[in-house]
Amino acid sequence: xxxxxxxxxxxxxxxxxxxxxxxxxxxxxxxxxxxxxxxxxxxxxxxxxxxxxxxxxxxxxxxxxxxxxxxxxxxxxxxxxxxxxxxxxxxxxxxxxxxxxxxxxxxxxxxxxxxxxxxxxxxxxxxxxxxxxxxxxxxxxxxxxxxxxxxxxxxxxxxxxxxxxxxxxxxxxxxxxxxxxxxxxxxxxxxxxxxxxxxxxxxxxxxxxxxxxxxxxxxxxxxxxxxxxxxxxxxxxxxxxxxxxxxxxxxxxxxxxxxxxxxxxxxxxxxxxxxxxxxxxxxxx
Amino acid sequence: xxxxxxxxxxxxxxxxxxxxxxxxxxxxxxxxxxxxxxxxxxxxxxxxxxxxxxxxxxxxxxxxxxxxxxxxxxxxxxxxxxxxxxxxxxxxxxxxxxxxxxxxxxxxxxxxxxxxxxxxxxxxxxxxxxxxxxxxxxxxxxxxxxxxxxxxxxxxxxxxxxxxxxxxxxxxxxxxxxxxxxxxxxxxxxxxxxxxxxxxxxxxxxxxxxxxxxxxxxxxxxxxxxxxxxxxxxxxxxxxxxxxxxxxxxxxxxxxxxxxxxxxxxxxxxxxxxxxxxxxxxxxxxxxxxxxxxxxxxxxxxxxxxxxxxxxxx
Numbered sequence: 001x002x003x004x005x006x007x008x009x010x011x012x013x014x015x016x017x018x019x020x021x022x023x024x025x026x027x028x029x030x031x032x033x034x035x036x037x038x039x040x041x042x043x044x045x046x047x048x049x050x051x052x053x054x055x056x057x058x059x060x061x062x063x064x065x066x067x068x069x070x071x072x073x074x075x076x077x078x079x080x081x082x083x084x085x086x087x088x089x090x091x092x093x094x095x096x097x098x099x100x101x102x103x104x105x106x107x108x109x110x111x112x113x114x115x116x117x118x119x120x121x122x123x124x125x126x127x128x129x130x131x132x133x134x135x136x137x138x139x140x141x142x143x144x145x146x147x148x149x150x151x152x153x154x155x156x157x158x159x160x161x162x163x164x165x166x167x168x169x170x171x172x173x174x175x176x177x178x179x180x181x182x183x184x185x186x187x188x189x190x191x192x193x194x195x196x197x198x199x200x201x202x203x204x205x206x207x208x209x210x211x212x213x214x215x216x217x218x219x220x221x222x223x224x225x226x227x228x229x230x231x232x233x234x235x236x237x238x239x240x241x242x243x244x245x246x247x248x249x250x251x252x253x254x255x256x257x258x259x260x261x262x263x264x265x266x267x268x269x270x271x272x273x274x275x276x277x278x279x280x281x282x283x284x285x
Numbered sequence: 286x287x288x289x290x291x292x293x294x295x296x297x298x299x300x301x302x303x304x305x306x307x308x309x310x311x312x313x314x315x316x317x318x319x320x321x322x323x324x325x326x327x328x329x330x331x332x333x334x335x336x337x338x339x340x341x342x343x344x345x346x347x348x349x350x351x352x353x354x355x356x357x358x359x360x361x362x363x364x365x366x367x368x369x370x371x372x373x374x375x376x377x378x379x380x381x382x383x384x385x386x387x388x389x390x391x392x393x394x395x396x397x398x399x400x401x402x403x404x405x406x407x408x409x410x411x412x413x414x415x416x417x418x419x420x421x422x423x424x425x426x427x428x429x430x431x432x433x434x435x436x437x438x439x440x441x442x443x444x445x446x447x448x449x450x451x452x453x454x455x456x457x458x459x460x461x462x463x464x465x466x467x468x469x470x471x472x473x474x475x476x477x478x479x480x481x482x483x484x485x486x487x488x489x490x491x492x493x494x495x496x497x498x499x500x501x502x503x504x505x506x507x508x509x510x511x512x513x514x515x516x517x518x519x520x521x522x523x524x525x526x527x528x529x530x531x532x533x534x535x536x537x538x539x540x541x542x543x544x545x546x547x548x549x550x551x552x553x554x555x556x557x558x559x560x561x562x563x564x565x566x567x568x569x570x571x572x573x574x575x576x577x578x579x580x581x582x583x584x585x586x587x588x589x590x591x592x593x594x595x596x597x598x599x
Contacts, residue, residue, distance in 0.1 A: 067355075108358065108387055116358060117387035120378055126348045127383055130355015130363075137315070137337060137361075157379070160348035167343075 015275025034255030069124020122155025151183030166205030297326030410572025416544025428488030479507025
């Protein structure tokens with residue numbers, strides 16, 4: 001596992017993430033594959049190149065916070081947290097199992113390293129505003145990151161929080177929209193268009209940046225610029241591909257929550273992965 | 286008969302002054318409003334005393350709850366207030382997930398509960414907040430009856446490290462308790478003793494229940510009256526002991542009779558001591574623009590109705 005940035009090693013890590021996430025979800029029998037795979041490079045960049053944290057002390061006051069407002073992307077976060085030492089990788093295979101600490105949707109009371117509970121869409125950005133206000137009141141220097149979905153941006157509460165953060169110039173807050181252009185019922189342009197999305201956020205008094213959410217250089221340069229930006233909160237629109245790397249569902253609405261009926265389905269999804277040959281970080285029967 | 290109160294104080298005055306007092310010594314106390322800070326009294330009392338810990342979200346109640354949740358996870362103790370319907374039913378899922386499910390230590394205050402919202406009418410008249418908040422796991426539900434009890438309740442809430450919901454009445458309230466009163470959510474307050482009936486009241490209705498008890502006493506009827514400032518947790522033992530002696534329980538609340546105080550009483554009695562219960566309150570109706578007197582009479586919950594219910598079958 002790479003500690004410093006190395007393109008080849010990071011590509012390999014992203015491939016391993018997709019392999020493990022897909023295996024976890026297939027073993028569970030169902031799960032939100034598409035939105036987890038679209039965020040792989042974003043989450044790796046945050047946890048390997050941007051965020052400050054202490055996996056031995058998940059509540060360390062000086063850490064950067066992350067709210068996964070699209071809480072159904074829990075699986076990609078769990079792999080990152082396990083690989084960064086918050087809990088044993090062995091535990092990854094327990095996702096959605098009875099008594100697990102890794103529920104389908106992010107839960108701060110269950111999983112070491114999860115800062116906020118989410119799953120009922122639209123609420124996480126408000127919590128992130130609370131984190132950012134808290135940091136301001138206590139004059140702390142950590143940053144707050146919040147990942148929201150594009151479909152999630154249909155929720156009115158997102159825009160309540162957007163107005164609040166803009167009004168209060170919460171420049172310790174960086175939000176990222178996972179703009180994979182798909183929501184459950186179809187393409188966002190057909191179900192509920194978000195465009196002009198960048199202009200919307202600008203109109204709410206945010207600084208807006210855009211990036212290719214699968215390009216290591218663009219990810220690092222953009223998020224680094226966003227955290228350094230002062231005077232406004234920053235929205236980064238991450239252009240991504242839903243279910244990236246799993247050809248049978250890539251860029252299809254069906255990737256949102258896949259059902260894995262049996263061994264044939266299991267094989268179908270695993271064989272469709274672009275990157276192969278990884279060893280699972282947990283024992284399987 | 287309680288004709289002249291010894292003393293009166295607006296609950297919102299007590300609310301804001303208590304929060305300032307708490308915030309003076311506790312740097313984690315934060316107030317969040319959604320454009321109703323004047324109505325809940327924190328503008329200007331708190332906003333001027335601790336401006337750096339006063340947040341106004343504008344007319345965005347769900348965002349107020351979500352920001353409160355974020356602050357609470359950071360170790361702050363946010364008090365969020367709005368009119369009762371907007372502090373409860375409008376933001377029910379935000380409270381359920383971001384506060385109760387996430388165990389975020391947020392204090393939610395619903396002002397002008399039930400028929401006390403008067404001239405704002407049906408849109409603002411919330412009769413179900415005690416019921417829906419009571420049905421939420423990890424939520425405590427309180428309805429104090431005067432400013433002194435409210436102040437004590439706020440201090441208790443600030444110490445308690447989990448979510449709370451509290452009703453706060455707008456009109457001036459007659460004094461029921463004194464400075465030495467200590468709010469205890471686990472024990473109902475016995476207001477009077479008797480064997481004719483068990484009378485159970487909460488919040489704004491306790492003053493009318495007291496008046497009914499006083500008038501009945503003058504007529505030679507002694508009622509066992511309990512004030513339940515806490516609807517959840519619910520003091521089952523006081524109710525059971527009293528009901529076992531009186532055989533008749535009357536509940537009265539500034540709410541729907543479905544699911545609130547009356548509901549809690551029926552749940553306890555039906556499982557542990559089946560007893561006849563008469564629930565006074567609003568019977569599955571919406572509110573309307575009207576005076577409190579008119580509405581108390583219309584919904585069968587004024588002093589005369591309470592007296593009649595307590596002597597039914599006598």
